[in-house]
Amino acid sequence: MRPGIIKAVHNHMKKNKDSYFLTGDLGFSVLEELQKEFPTRVINMGVAEQNMIGVASGLALSGKKVFVYSIVPFVTMRCYEQIRNDICYHNLDVMIIGLGGGLSYGVLSATHFALEDFAIMRPLPHMNIFSPSDEMEAVLGMEALLNRQGPVYVRVGKKSEPTVYEKPFSFTFGKANIYSESKRDNIVIFATGPILSEVVKAIPLLEKQGIMPTVVDVHTVKPIDAKLIERISAGKTLAVSVEEHYRIGGFGSAVAEVLSQVVGSPRLLIIGTDDRFIKELGNHDYLRETFGLSASGLTDQIVKAFKKE
Amino acid sequence: MAIDNKLDAIAHQIRYEIIKMLVPLESHHIGCSLGIVEILTALYFEVMNIDPKNPEDINRDYFILSKGHAGASLYATLALRGFFDKKLLSQYDTNGGLLPEHASRVVSGVELSTGSLGHGLPVGLGLALSAKRDKRPNKVFVLMSDGELDEGSNWEAFLFASQHKLNNVIAIIDKNGLQGFGKTEEVISVEPIKEKLESFGWAVQEADGHDLQSLKKAMTEAQNSQSDKPNIIIAKTIKGRGIPFFEGKFESHYYSISEEKKAELLSSFNKKS
Structure with missing residues (x-):
């Protein structure tokens, strides 16, 4: 990009x-x-x-x-x-x-x-x-x-991020974009940044396990689109946030700040990196794989959380 | 020492306003505010191209108080120069008031809100660069303290200014030899400061920071310089200048005036003005 x-x-x-x-x-x-x-x-x-x-x-x-x-x-x-x-x-x-x-x-x-x-x-x-x-x-x-x-x-990412959008769409700064909506959805995944491409790859993997996600691309982390997050989370079994950032204080925290104000909102699974410096050495894909941030890693984390509900 | 009576009277008046603002409130930063009065007097009443009626004039000279903790001194100067009503000074450091201890852009004439050291010079260079590129005549004055030179950002800025020949910058160092918790010489010595700055490519002058003629001379020389070097004036000052028992005292950074001295001070200044 x-x-x-x-x-x-x-x-x-x-x-x-x-x-x-x-x-x-x-x-x-x-x-x-x-x-x-x-x-x-x-x-x-x-x-x-x-x-x-x-x-x-x-x-x-x-x-x-x-x-x-x-x-x-x-x-x-x-x-x-x-x-x-x-x-x-x-x-x-x-x-x-x-x-x-x-x-x-x-x-x-x-x-x-x-x-x-x-x-x-x-x-x-x-x-x-x-x-x-x-x-x-x-x-x-x-x-x-x-x-x-x-x-x-x-x-910005580094270079040559995978394509998520083939065609232009109506972009408004401050308004999240619903990337894909499942009619029978039971969870909602909020993602930000290039990791959205992994979330997109995880959709069919989740569906195989009976989890029907609606995926929201939250390109604007601030001001966060609280209205959409609140509306789309209503009635879901689980909400998930995905980012390449520590789980502390980042995008997931921003989503949590919204949902914590909503009576009856679903539990939020915040997916990000652990509270430690990363000592493992490898390229971007390798690190995503290692920390459960690849499509399969994301799927595993989401399935595990979904089963608890 | 040549005395300019009119400017001297203004400096005295600024000092009185500072004491009136700070002493009853037992505010900190009295010494730091008093020590730069002549520098501000020379700039605002003699040297700078400014118009209180048109404070946003695109061609104005800029002044940045990088040592933002001396905000009281700047507020008093701006009020006396006509940027805003002197009555506003009563809102200094008060609950629900307008003027915070550290210089704030809330009032007309303050160009940059400051308070953390090492910010003023880089921002000043941005203003100077903008003026240069647009071929505007603005000069940018930045007042820093000698203790502030501990901050690495200033040294990044010193390098940048000479690289880009920002000769429309005139920095002034308020060299009082004291800083937050000790003598500058004992904490982190900046000496030999003149040689250091010269080696960074700046045109360095020295001045007596309480002698209005000496300051005016150095400032005017910097303004009219034909060299492409950025300018800096090392102004030797006395912290707490104007309160004899405070002069040159490290404690004057904080509040430490007894009740008896407080009354004596206010009335003695009153009589003189």
Whole structure:
């Protein structure tokens, strides 16, 4: 989805002279064209993320729209207070583009994983969070976001995520998309990000076991679509949230915050990673397999929980 | 020392407003607020291109108080410069009031809400970069403390500013030699600060932070500089300046004035103004 996002930024910068793109010394084979076309507005800030967020805030204070770009931990955690005080407290028009959502950096291992980002971005007032599942959705989301102002965090995968959407659909930021609805559904699965492709693969596996899921793609983690979550969970035997993030504080917690307010809502199974650093080494698929986040792993976890109900 | 009577009187008035705001409330950060009064006086009443009637003017000079804990000093200065009614100062640090202890953008003239150290300079560089690219004349003044230089973000910013030739930035270091829990020299020494900053590619000047002429001279020189280097003025100051028993005292960062001294202080300032 990275090419689609950069292309959307490129088109925006072409039309809007008051836009800047700051990178934390990353972009090899991805940003060259952008840099060539806008040499004064695309700035390599060096490996200095605190200063990058500060400079982005100063530019935005003077009326510019600013994109900042780096790997998730570097562009969210290293400079978290700058995001809170400079961007969010001042409600500035800065889009943080974070690469490598979840476990997608694979063998680069723990320092490069993004398993806490939802948890730290969600509580920030004014912050919006977009977590696309594939290229198509990333492009649709960017179109919507580029017409808005204010802080937004875009959690991007690494590269070549499996296609979830073959065709464009009606995308509204802040409104979850019902990916597939089963008429005889007894559970609902809420998923966010590229892991939706594993959830989609799990549908027939679940159906074989008599579990009929309705699958909802929650591309906007903040503001979360509470209305849809509440409506669609009603009467289900089980609700499930799926994300590549620690189970603590992330997307599942956001869904739980909604359902905990609803009388008679179903139990929520939060699927994510365990509360420990990941020492196992392997590529993205291997890690998903290892942590029960592949289609079969998800199926096993859901079947087990369903049987308890 | 040359004395500019008009500016001197303004500085005295700002000090009085600070004492009126902070002392009855027993607020912290008295020393830090008093120590930068001349710097703010020179900037707001002499050096900066600002118009209280048009505070959002696209071509204005910017001022960022990176040491946001001295908010009282900035509020008093802005009020006296006409950015807002002086009556608002009574809402400092009060329940349901408007002016928090750390500088806040809630009032006209405060460009950036601050309070955590090491934020002002990077944001200032963003403003300066924007002005440069748009060929606007804005100068960006950022006031930092010497203790604040412990923060690594400033050093990222020092590197960036000289790399991008942001000569429209004029940083000022309020060098009082004290920080939150000790003497700067003993906690983390920044010396030799002049040489350090020069080696980072900045044009460095030194000034007496309580001498309005000395400050004006350094600021004007930085404003008119033809060099492509970013500018920094190391202003030697005395924390707590204006309250003799507080001057140069680390305790003046916090509140430590006895009841008798409190009354004496308020009345002595009153008489002088």
